[in-house]
Amino acid sequence: MAGQDCQVNAHITQQVLRPVRGHARSAVATLVLAGVAVATRAGWQVRLATAGLPPSGPPDQGDGRHRPLTGLENAYHVVSALADAATLLCAIAFLLWLLRVRDNAHVLSGRPPRHAWPWVLLGWIVPVAQLWVPRGIVVDVHQRSAPKERVPRAVNWWWGLWLAGIPSGVLTSSASTDEVIARAYTDVRLLLAADAAVVAAAVAAVFVVRELTAVQQKRLGGAG
Template sequence: MNDDIGQPALRPVRGVAHCAVAGFVLAGAAWAARAVWQIRLAAAGLPSSGPPDQGEGRHRPLTGLEDAYHVVSTLGDVATLLCAVTFLMWLSCVRDNARVLSGQAPRYAWPWVYAGWIVPVMNLWVPRGIVADVHHKSAPGKPLPRAVNVWWGLWLAGMLSGLGLMYSGSTDDVIRRAYTAVQFPLLVDAAVVGAAAAGAVVVRALTAVQQERADAARQHGEDVTARR
């Protein structure tokens, strides 16, 4: 794809925006469910046999509550993946539309729409920069919605916490933390749930901006399909 050449027409955005919002709602609900199960684990207390991971490769049989948490955690991972896919579909769509509406190339080349989330250091600001660029090109002169910074701040809190979105440890380790210091996992869960809620607001806000520009252009007979 060549970022110097505008799209021949605006891409429909409402449908994919609805999917992205639904993805955020689903992910937020999944992480809220994790928090509920962590509270239940903390209330039940550490079994006399110790945590599930006994060390040196030894694991005891899981209790019913621990086994249920594994299921909840897996469903949460699936929900988070679906959220990521629908959000990236929406982001790609509004990025292309911003290029058509403004007649200007995006600030970041298209690979950063995906690579910006996984390249170390760059993932601290590139995704927010892409969203901000979409807004500035779609609504020149208008301030960036406050929800963008809220979403990004909570996302970073969940990502950099060591126990949240980018956590690579085992579910049994999370269970151990729930038994011994549940406050920290719950703070991480709250950050992720908050990020999901703010993300849904961001999607709705930027979608509305682009839809308003497109509707106004049609009313004034402006051609928004052939800008370069």
């Protein structure tokens, strides 16, 4: 029986299943990159708060008027832009990995995924649905890949941290960089809370990627 199972797994691997290790490595690498970038941005926010609001006031003076930026403020613009770029790159790599393991889970279980493929993207941006759909997709992948195993704790940690960062993240993402600078001068705690949640969620997501990938690699006998 064990030999037959190995033959079936080998046939599935060669004919249908697609490699997942490369996507997993890319997802992990970009998660680490994004975490470091966001942590660096948080450090610049602390530097702004420590320096204090210049006598000339915030960068946005109101009525469409902006004063020249200080050297620290200019540097924050660069750091913030790099953090946004790293986060976007991370999102793309994570979604590519999620699509790949989702497809493999479909093959391994012989049953279609619980959510149609557009929800792999829409689940993150559709109001209300974003509160549970992405986690549901990850849980569904695990259950179809390893039906007899419990969902890893890392999944719940990742999702809890992500949800914790949504309120403060919405407030900061809807503001311009100059508005974020002004907030750093007056109340940096909200900004740090948002960035801390993002960094912690990125760390937890690394474990999610590693554990789900390992589950599928185990089913494939290490191939892919």
